[in-house]
Amino acid sequence: MEQDDPLRLSSSFGAAAAAYAEHRPDYAHAAVRWALEPAPGLRVLDLGAGTGKLTAALVALGADVIAVEPDPAMLTELRRTLPAVRALAGGAEAIPLPDASVDAVLAGNAMHWFDMSVAGPEIARVLTPGGILAGLWNVIDDRVEWTAGLEQVSGSAAIGPRDTLSSWRTATADMHLPKSGVARFGSPEQAEFPHGQRRTADSLVATLATRAGMLVMPEQEQQATLSQIRAFLADRPETSDGEFTLPMLTGVLRARRL
Template sequence: MTFTYSLTDGERQRHSSSFGTAAGAYAEHRPDYAPAAVRWALAGAPGPRVLDLGAGTGKLTGTLLGLGDAPGDPLGGALDITAVEPDAAMLAELRRGLPSVRALQGSAETIPLPDGSVDAVVSGNAMHWFDMAVAGPEIARVLAPGGVLAGLWNVFDDGTDWVAGLARVTGPAAIGPRDVPAAWRIETAELHLPRTGADSPFHAPEQAEFPHGHRRTAESLVATLGTKAGVLVMPEQERADLLDRARAHLAGHPATAEGEFTLPLLTSVLRVRRRP
C-alpha cells in the first residue's frame, strides 16, 4: 500500500472519501489536538473568527471550543468558530457531538463563506487531502489580511519502542511515513501548504510540534488504526489481517497488554500568514 504522498489523483480521491464509511468510529476513536499547538497555530491572528476546514467529526473543532475562556488565556476570549466539511456522514457526527458550532457542508476547494470573513483557517489531519492549487487561492480569499492558515497533524511518537514496533508490524497503511515525526519535518511543509514567495498571498511557512497523548486500551488503539484511510480502503481480509497483527503486538508488550495506557503523540503544526 502506498502512502499519501505517492497516491495518484484517483487513489487520493478514494482515500479522502473513505472516512464517511467509518464516521462513528472516527468520532469515537480519533484523538483531539494539543491545546498548546492550537494556541500556537492561532497566535497573531487579527481576530477571533476561526474556520476549521475539513473539520471531519469535529476533533479539532472541539479543542478550539475549549480555548480562549480561561483567565489570562493568550487568545483573549472565546473564538467565533465555523466548521466546514465535505462528507455528509462526518458532518452529521460533528453536528451531533457539537450542536453549538456553526457547521456547513463544503470543501477546501469551494468554501461557503464570503471574502475576508475569517481571521484564521485551521485544519486537523486533513490538509494533505486538499487540492492546494485550487484550495490555496480559495483559502486566501476567505482570510482577512494578516490572517493565519495552519495545518495540524497528530503524529505517532515513534521514539517509544512499542510505537516503533507497532509501525513495523502494521506497515505504511496504518502508520506510514507521514505519521511519524522525522518524515513530517522533512516532507510536509512543501507538500501540503499553498505556494509561498514574493508573488504569493502567503509569507514563508513556520513549523512547530507539541507533546500530546491519547488514552487508549489495546482494543481501542486497534480501532483507531482502523479509521486510517489506508486501512479503510483495503480488501476486508487484508484489513482484518493488519488489525490482527496490531492486536498481537499490543498484547505482547507489557506497556500495552492490559488496561489503559497513553499513546504518545506529537501535534505537529505548519503555519503561514496571509499578506496584508
C-alpha cells in the first residue's frame, strides 16, 4: 500500500475528518516539550495540522500557535474544536505566513507527506534564525507481543512503515532537508517518549480505519481487513474485554535552521 499514489493517500483524510478527530490519539506532552526545547521562542506553526491533535497539545503547553492545513474538511473540524486558534488554509509547499514569523514549525504525523525539496526551503523561510523544525509521529510499541501480532494481522495499509517503534527511526531519519544554499538545517536528532491510548476493540478498529491506506482501499477489501483485525482482538486476552491501553510512543525528529 505504501506504493500507492502519495497524493491520493495524503488527500484521503478529509472524507473521514470527524472519525479522525474522534479516534486518532493526541501526542505525548513530553515529546512536544522536547521538540520545542531548543526553539528561540514560542511562536509555533502546526503545519499539516489536520483536525488539531498536535495543535491542542501546543496550546496546552502555552505556545502561540498558528495552524495550517490544506484539506477543507480537516480544517473545518480543527476550527470547530479549537475556535480560538488562528487556522489557515495552506500547505507545506506554500505556507501563508511572512518570512521569519515563527520560532518553530511542528508537524504531527504529516511530514512524510511533504515534498521536502519545496517544503524545506519554504519552512526555512518562515522560521527565525535558529528556529526548529520537528516532526512528531505516534508509533505502536511493537516490542509488546500482542501489538506485534496486530501488525502482522493488519497489514501495511493499517500499520505502515512509520507506525511502529522498530521502523519509524529508519523511515524518518532522512527527510531530505536542504543542507546547502540559503535554507539549511543542521543534523537531525531523534527521540521517543512513552505514550498510550485508551481503546476498546471497536475503537481501535475505528482508529486503524482512519489510516490513509485503509481509506483508499476498495470497500470489500477494507471490510475484510477490519474483520481480520476484529477477530484477532477478540481472541487476545489483553483486548477481548472492555478498555485497554494501546502501548505507544511519540517519536520526534527535530532539526535547527542554520
